[in-house]
Amino acid sequence: MILRWALRELLKSRRDLAGVFFILIVGFLGPLLSSSLETSVDAYLQLRSKHLLSADLAVGQAREFKPEEVTDIQEATGAFKKAQSTEFVTMAKGRDVSTLIEVQAVDENFPIYGIFKFKDGSEVRGTQELSQNDVAWVFPEVLAQLGLRVGDELAIGQLKVKIVRVLKDAPGISRGGVFAPRLFIGHNRLEKTRLTEFGSQAQYRVYLQLPAFETPEGAGVRVKEVLDSTDVTIRTPTDATVGFERFFQFFNLYLVSVSMIVFTLSWVSSFYILQIYLQERLKNSAVLLTFGSTKSKALAVSALQIFAVILFSLLTASIIVSAVVKIGQRELTELLPPGFELVFTWGDFTKLLFISMASAVAFLVPSAMKMNVSPLGDLLNESTTGLTHKRTLAAYAPLALVFIGLAITLVNSVENALILTAALTVTIAVSYALARILFKFIYALTLNRPGLMRLVATQLARSRFGTNLCFITILIGTLVLNAVPHLMKSAVDEIQPLQGKEVPALFLFNIAESAKTDLEAFASQQKFELRYLAPIVQARITKVNDRAPENEMFQKYPVRLTYRGSLIKNEKLLKGTMPSQPVEADQRVAVSIEDGFADRTGLKLGDTLTFDVQGVPVDARITSLRQVKWTDFNPNFFMVLQPGAIDEAPKSYLASVYLEGGQDKASVQYELVKRFPDLSVLDIGRTIEKVVEIVQSVIGPVKLAARMAVLMSFLILMGVISHNLSLRRRELDIQKLLGADLALIRRLIVSEYLLLALGAAILGSAFAIAITALVTSQIFQIGLRIDVAALLVSVAGTLLLTSGLTYLVATRVLRQGSAATKL
């Protein structure tokens, strides 16, 4: 009987609850679509990382893999596809110059993931051409530095290869520590070069495609166990994207935040409307009580209705999302990056089902408490006793808990969920407070100005929670829409500044000490600028705090040190001091560490390090931490020693080259290599392009998420405005009776919401800029750039949308007949 009663009442009230259904459906769409995007972005990023590595796992060592070792690796990891490569550095002779080049000899299975992109716009997935011919695919620097062209021959050891293609991008990683222009040949051509016999320093790699259930990290551990060698290096896709984690983490967090925001807005709006409905239902509950029903039965009627509303909304939203995912994949192809797929999982549905059922219970608690404390007579007269502070807290506490539970479910981390919840709560509270202040301010301005503006201002200043909710919705929608463009502009402008001189064109390595003066003179003669000329001294860390280093990197690899007594342009001292005077004989050498390097290695201020510098021990103490602006793309060092300690050690130099406008980079490279054959020259422009491309590749889905969030916010807004105006029908009718016609009343309503939207959009944009400033300075350590066009478009768009929405809703509400016209 209770179920029947509940459903009948629900059906009768379906018009009143239509707004709630709509808002809840939109609210569920938010997290379902965002989760779908998040899952898709996650999968896409993993794929991109794999493309960068060219495999799920790369195993490397300094000697050739025996066939049985390769078999063992495959068996240990369950890998069902493998590729092999050999990389080494050698001198190559060009037109009339020789220079160092890096040769990567790859077999036919390479790459497992990724494609080769060429300068002529073509793309190739396999390397059959390299295996079947004595040919090479080269990067542009090879041509520039050797003075060659496509079609020319190049000698690599005893092998002569014909240059057939110029690469724009290639999968896979190159050897660390060597900066020489790269080219590809077939693996079966390697023997012909005769360069990998007898004591050559090549790096041999096996690339693996792992089964779906295997993680690269787990597979890596098993490979080490099987090979039982300390010389083995394991690279995973995560290693391939080192440096981009912050961007990817931020964008993941952004997607989750967007999902939370949409759900929060819908949840708060639904709660607001449902509370009004439940309040009205209390009278019916009172009627049941007067006829002998128990309170729990009376409450069960409301509970069944709320559950039914929420479940129906969730099911509808899930059907919509699974349809969108199917259709969207086809239709949104242009908007999404290549290889990106929208994914809908029933896991997301289940999570939300659980959350929504918990929400239903939480929604009921305030109403149940009021029913409990109010006398029956009051309930029949549609009034309730107010709750004490303690009871109010108890009434709304379940809501807060459910909300935090939702955050944890979406974010998969308690800490981040609490931070996100706190951030959202603070944003909503601050927005609400700002709304009140703004409206009162506008009211004060119009106090002595008779007319419609004063009516509008009065309405806003005395507004109900529903109107303030509209303000909060628009503010948050504008914030979400603005956050990404400013961040993107800051990131891309940081990497690609407009003035050419601010970014170096080339890096020079292996500058011999004896060649330093000549190089400076040469630069002056060729009219290019040498900057950041710095000595490099190779060393090994033998002790950390007087103990053998535990860090694998310190155990296996040398470090590159430099020495100076002051900061350079792209550095900032964070902690400690950097002595400028050379170290005294009886002093410990001061060393300055880059803060990111310190974080990764666990080093801190005050730690002592012992370096082995070409057989000579040097004791140092970390006296300062530096922040380096790596996005300047100027060379810098993780460790900088005080002058006077290693000045006499064997060293080479590095420097960046800045060109004048109009100077040809290729011919500068050629002249450099011709004059200084031992020099390594790296084209930094290509690196910048690659970085920008990687960052921009995730922007498509993030922008999509932002636009979806804004669309859904506006749908929620429409529902709330509609409900608000329905509640004000009596007031609107009185205005009609007092002589206002429909057009005037509609103009009043539109003006009210337009003013509200203007305030919200401006504040939302300001919040977005503030948050972006915080994120750029604290997380990405880059400067803030504001995308003015995006800002103006978002504010104008918000005003247009809000006024359009309000116009439509007001027209609909005003056209409905009203009871108040009957006297």
Next chain:
Amino acid sequence: MILEARDVKKSFAGTPDSNGAETKLEILRGVSLAIEKPMTVSIMGRSGCGKSTFISLLAGLDKTTSGTIEILGQCLDALTGSALNQFRAKHIGIIFQQFHLLDHLTALENVRLPIDLNGGSPEGDARAREMLARVGLAHRANHFPETMSRGEQQRIAIARVLVMKPEIVLADEPTGSLDFKTGNEVVELLFSLVRDEKMVLVMATHDPQLAVRCDRQFTMTHGVLNPGLLK
């Protein structure tokens, strides 16, 4: 002629009878009323006799089924939409049994509302304050309706109507929600203001003691208007 209603009929479609045939509910069966000069007029009748329906027709809130209503020489049927609203705003004031004040506006703002809705004017504030003072509530100008008694609320509603100085004031059971004493005070005030401003007051009431205080009395019985009090 200030107000003239000629043979006004009003009927509504009723529910179909047991044979499914359409029925008609006749509320007014040819009502005529003519008022030439400022005066107070009462229309008495039992609940459901049609007096409220007649008041709403005089206010232009509904259309007659047949017959005409002219206010200040203007036939109401000839006006529609915003023209009718504007005409009503200028010439007709309506006082409701339930007051219908706006809860989020103060007493002064409620009184000033018709002026603001009609474009506002520099003297609007002063006029509203003056009218509020005339109903004895100047000290409550900045208070909200929920803090006032029902009598005070009705006085605000009266002030709101009279601030526009309409030629005709229509009141449907203005004391219906008030106790006897308060009702008397409100009616005294209403009569005094209407007479001072030389307006026509047409008041629907079921209270003979109230009806007898008007200059002319009518009785509505089964949709027909007859002069004199209800017996």
